[in-house]
Amino acid sequence: MSIYIGIDDTDNLNSRGTGRLTRAIAAEISNICPVKGVTRHQLYYHPDIPYTSHNSCGVIHVESEDEELVPHLFKLAREEILNDFIEGSDPGLVVAHHSQILPPLVAYGIDAKSTILNQEKARLLAGNLGILLEGLGGTEDGVIGALAGVGLAFNKNDGRFLQIGNIRELTGTQSVENLLKAGVEAIFTTDGQQILEGDIFNEENKSVKPCPVNGRPVLFVEHINGCLKAVKRN
Incomplete structure (x- = not known):
């Protein structure tokens, strides 16, 4: 079981990306505790949704059953985001224990892939589920995507891994x-x-990006010109 840390909108067009942070x-x-990986959603x-470049969020998958760890992880992530705050960004942070992620949050995450949502709904949903959520600057719109990312990550069938095992150490063919x-299964x-x-x-100089499929990191490839080429899926 896991604790999920959702992060969104921590960058601007000229800065390091949210994925790197x-x-x-x-x-x-x-x-301080095992991290399974980091996913991008x-x-x-x-056009009516403000975003930096791709409107994606990042989620850290922490392997822990300990609910008491949640506020500590929230504090740590909050400090890191504030210490690396980028002018023009609108960061949001969410930390949730797996037991807090109920069907309405999973549905919210799915909706965020095809619907314009707002902070009011995100804050109300997080409050009703007892989930820690905070905007950390600017308009604070990042809370929308940070919460959605947690719901999508919990679903275990969305996005791609930015980090899992040691795959970032392997680049190119x-x-x-x-x-x-x-780390690819x-x-x-x-x-x-x-x-x-x-x-x-x-x-x-690029590492492959496997996707979560029922929680397993699966790499998809295509036959191109007689070779197998890694596919980068959204």
């Missing part, structure tokens, strides 16, 4: 064997073939 916070948290891409040892082509051997081509 989320991974940095995950590294700090890993000093794509939210609604609409890699063998199936190396990827499976690094399975590799499939998008048309259903499981890949058990060979090489997976990827951009130079």
